[in-house]
Each structure stands twice: as C-alpha cells, then as structure tokens.
Amino acid sequence: MKFGFVVPFSDARLTSELAREAEAAGWDGIFVADLVWGVDAWVQLTAAAMATVSIRLGTMLTPLPWKQPWTVAGAAAALDNLSGGRVILSVGLGAPDAGAAGFGVVTDRKLRAELLDEGLDVLNGLWSDEPFAYDGTHYHVTPTDFRAPARPVQRPRVPTWAVGVWPSKKSMGRALRCDGLIPAVRGEDGARQATPEELTLISRFIAKERPAGAPFDIVIEGETPGSAGVDATVAQWAAAGATWWTETRWSAGHDAGGIAQVRRRLAAGPPRVA
Numbered sequence: 001m002k003f004g005f006v007v008p009f010s011d012a013r014l015t016s017e018l019a020r021e022a023e024a025a026g027w028d029g030i031f032v033a034d035l036v037w038g039v040d041a042w043v044q045l046t047a048a049a050m051a052t053v054s055i056r057l058g059t060m061l062t063p064l065p066w067k068q069p070w071t072v073a074g075a076a077a078a079l080d081n082l083s084g085g086r087v088i089l090s091v092g093l094g095a096p097d098a099g100a101a102g103f104g105v106v107t108d109r110k111l112r113a114e115l116l117d118e119g120l121d122v123l124n125g126l127w128s129d130e131p132f133a134y135d136g137t138h139y140h141v142t143p144t145d146f147r148a149p150a151r152p153v154q155r156p157r158v159p160t161w162a163v164g165v166w167p168s169k170k171s172m173g174r175a176l177r178c179d180g181l182i183p184a185v186r187g188e189d190g191a192r193q194a195t196p197e198e199l200t201l202i203s204r205f206i207a208k209e210r211p212a213g214a215p216f217d218i219v220i221e222g223e224t225p226g227s228a229g230v231d232a233t234v235a236q237w238a239a240a241g242a243t244w245w246t247e248t249r250w251s252a253g254h255d256a257g258g259i260a261q262v263r264r265r266l267a268a269g270p271p272r273v274a
Contacts, residue, residue: 001238004029004246006060007013009254010039012047019048025269029056036066036100049083053084057086063094065115066105069122077152085153092163127157161219165191165203176209196240203241221246226268235273248268
C-alpha cells in the first residue's frame, strides 16, 4: 500500500515546503485540490516538484468537465517532464455545490459525464505519439502544424484515477478504462466514499473486469492519528483491496495553528498496515 497526503491549503510556497517535509517523512505522494477558482493546482505542484526528488505529485481532484482538456494535458505533461515522471491526475465530474456553480460552469450531471468521457479521450489522444484528431459531441480537435509539446515521461500516459460510483456500470466502466479508481457509492444525500465492505465487492468486480496482472489503483481517503504502530482502520482498507491511502486534514484551519497541525501529522509519517 502507498500513502499520500492531501494538502488542505492553497498556497504554492507552503505546498512546496509541505511536499519536502512529506518526502522526508516517507510519504509516497502529495496531492492538491484543483479548483474552478483558486490558486492553480499545477503552479502548486510545480513548486512542489522543484523542492523534491521522488514523491508523487497529484491532483485530488481535477473537475475535468470544467477544464479545457488540452490545457490539462499540456500542464500534466509539462510537469511530468519537469519532475521525471512523478505526476498522477485524478478526475471527476466536479461538485457544483462546493461553490463552482457561482462561476457558470455546467451543472447538469448527464452533460458533465459526457464532457468527462470526451475529455479523457482528448487527454489520451494528445498524450499519444501520433497526430491526433477528434470529433466528439462537445470537443473537436484537428492536428495542427505547430510543434507539439513533449509527451509525458510516463507511458502510455500520466496515470489517471477516476471517481467511479458503484454499482453504476457507466461510471465504473469509465474508471476501469483509467489507471485507478476513487470508489464512491450513491446514497440518499449524494455520493459518498465506499465502506470497506462495499470496497471488497468492488475489488472483486475489478478483478473480473480488468486484465490479469494489469496494474490498477484503488484510492481511499481519511484521517489517522499518526501514532506509532499498525493503524487498524487503514489495514482494514488494505484488506478490502485499497492500494493508496490519502491522508486528509480538511478541518485544519488556514492559520498558524492549522498549518502546525498538518506539519505534525506529516512529520509523524504514514500509517502502518503490517
């Protein structure tokens, strides 16, 4: 199992400092939110890349229907080259109720799903080695004469994780075409993270649907105390099939006390599962 930390602050300089501290403490990845309006995620991750040498750098997560996929493709490829192949891209429909709707973005769920599917097609096409043309319902790409930017170091693409809502065949199918799953289950109040029991069922489904031996991540988030010894909660998730644990501190205040709290948790290092 690998362990990442989601930075709850939007500040490029602070993110670079926290990434360096996370790498020193043994974390495998550092992740930042990708917002409709806010400090740019790719600026933050670039700052983190310049302060580190091995830790993975990712978004958690990019609302692809609200972004130009060619812009995301270029930013992710550029950072992958800068960092020596350390980028992870997480994508989802986006959450209009988190303030994004105030900027006139698409809120219809069906339309967001269509834009997400086509956006992934465009990302994969632009990251390929061939001239790329695409004629979708929402996106149209014609090969150009200007010099294309460098492709990602990681092949065939920057590893891409997608939210998959169980047991929706379409949503799960989208995630299975990517490199990892952020598992959700639709409840009465909207989508929520799957439980360990539900993840066990999802893991069995993935094992049947994915090619044998093909690498595929299952990503869970939560909070651990950072105390010594094996963390039973994380061990439970690992037993259910999770391959990444992403530590969150969403409640941390954006002040000196909140920053100190995050730094203490980072310094304690990732949880143990065995």
